[in-house]
Amino acid sequence: MISFAALPDREWPLFSHEARRIAHLDMDAFYASVELLRYPELRGQPVVIGGRSVDQPVLQPDGTRRFAKLRDYTGRGVVTTSTYEARALGVFSAMGLMKAAQLAPDAILLPVDFDAYRHYSRLFKIAVAGIAPHIEDRGIDEIYIDLSEQPEDTSSLARRIKQSVRDATGLSCSIGVAPNKLLAKICSDLEKPDGTTILSIADIPGRIWPLPVRKINGIGPKANGKLEALGIRTIEELARVKPELLQEHFGRSYAAWLLNVAQGIDDRSVVTRSEPKSISRETTFERDLHARHDRQSLSGIFTALCERIAEDLRRKGYVGRTIGVKLRYADFQIVTRDLTLPAPTAEAASIRQAAGECLRRVPLEQRFRLLGVRVSALSRPDEPHGEPDFFQTELPFAD
Template sequence: MMARIIFHVDLNSFYASVEQAYNPELKGKPIAIAGNPKERRGIIVTSSYEARAKGIYTTMNVSEARRKCPDIILLPPDFPKYRQASKAMFTILRSYTDLVEPVSIDEGYMDVTNNSSDQHPIDLAKEIQLRIYNELDLPCSIGIAPNKFLAKTASDMKKPMGITILRKRDVPDKLWPLPVIEMHGVGESTAKKLASLKIHTIGELAHIEERVIQQALGKNGVRLKARANGQDSRVVDPNAIYETKSVGNSMTLPVDETDMKTLEKTFEKLAGKVAERLDVKKLCGSTISIQIRDASWHNHTRSKTFQNPIYHQNVIFEEALKLFRKAWDGEPIRLLGITVSNVIDRKQSVEQLSIFNFEDYAKQEPIYELIDQIERKFGKGAIQKGIELDKKQSFASKTSFSKDFFEDLKE
């Protein structure tokens, strides 16, 4: 097979850079995008490199940020502005190839293997980087590699405005000595499981027996071992933006909460938002997950998979609450979240008959027989059981800001 040339383009300190592009007076100053400082949502979303140099980091509380950097400039998020900048960036990328896959609002992959310009990949990357900077006033880093994993890893190696090539032959020297937690796809929970197997570096993960890692982490373990060896067969898929894999919502509580009634009300609100989003997108899902973040910032997740897909608010609420009651140890809660995953179009879902829903189907059987008779006489589709109307999206029905910008790119 011909080696692929994959770019990973990552806009640096995106929200802060957009603000500096719109207001040049902010350039060179420590700025940060944050929520409402009066609430617990008042945490740093992102910050400029000038702010990072003074110890400001994402998720830091606003009050702590002000103590560390008294002259920090705090700005509220301006989502329409960020969506416009993101769309403009992807327009530039698509002027070079149709094989562009957005993965979030500020990053995406390009497959430039068959680029018609015949430029050297480094020269092409420099041209793209300069266009984004000159036309949008936004800095970006670009990773160049034969696959998506290595390209993503490479783009993180030099920021801001870096261009890095990472080949498979570079993996033993550049990746294997690194702690496994620094590898894309490995979070704290996975790192702890790997540590129990005495795997602390990417190199140790690369050399673990496949049988052992599969037994410990399943398919994900086998996938991580392959990535640790620089292997990744995923293609750059422009149609990936049309695939919704999950719908979820989370909420940071105003104070660390232990009152069960308050926590129940929070779950009820979350279930309502998730149900509305599923309704607007005409989706249903077979797995529900909850996220619990305690006052010490420890994250806990629990999930349940159903035989039949779900989408009703009351079902989502009840099942999420059951999972929470089993998982909660009484510690104060900082954040709660609900996600419905393994989603499919409701038209594609086929509810399996059971002793619980058989009677409902039996009641509808005469209706289906009447429809069949009419269709045999007048043709398929002559009559339908109901009329499906498109529902207008509200702000609450957005899946999440980081994902809903995909809608802009489908136009």
């Protein structure tokens, strides 16, 4: 077994944090699991969630349901999530549904239901907060929990949290507990589904170092490819590499981060509340659209995006001053533009007007496949600000 002494001239400052107990809780195949609560007859089958215009299940006269099959899907939708049975066939999130149909043509295809997913998300987070309230919300299906002040031993505490989630939702989750957030997140994925992994500093050589570097949150496909080109595939190999080599290929800051995370070093705290930097909405079309030929359709889509952002802002209690748009052309090239207003707003009409100004600065001769609107520079509405001062102009695809 590798020993810490195998890394000369490297210190392990994480020992000072051994008393910390940070948990990462990740719901198992969350969207798919929620759907299986609704359609229990699909348990054990490959099920894919995603796409647009997917038919809802149909209740038949004999009391059974007829479900859409992946083989029958036509369009450019993507997989939102899939059951573990579908994943075993090579179908994963963000994959195009047409490609997924080649791998698992007989898989069941269900439409997304974000209202249901948000409902179960609230339920599981409330259940965890009843036991361990120091929680950092990381999204609809995952949280960090600081267990350091809890008197209960780690194993029984993890079991109690998992059981509370199951009691509240009927769903399973996986938990990783470690001295920091970096290791906890890695651990929560080691024994899925319904797993519990507890890691100490002494376990790093045996449990963490043999893993591929892509298991580290923050090493994406591009960085992973560069590391592989350097012959660095495992976390142990990354931990052993000379700093000069990483600095040459990644720069001083990212190289230092790579060396730290390879050794399990992470000083980040569990943040119980954070302010969002921006709020955005975007949509991918079933077919490529053109600003002139599809003006009416685009106008409705554009207005709906702005209205949904305005609703998000009001619901979350924010106003925003910088409005931006995002387009992805048919060749997948992405272009963005933004505009800073004299004063912040949460009104749909004001957001649409400003976003329209951004669109006037975007080349619209070619067709595009995605349109998005974003509001940033957020603040609370009770903060002092002046009145917006907009001027009227014709939008590229206004009615």
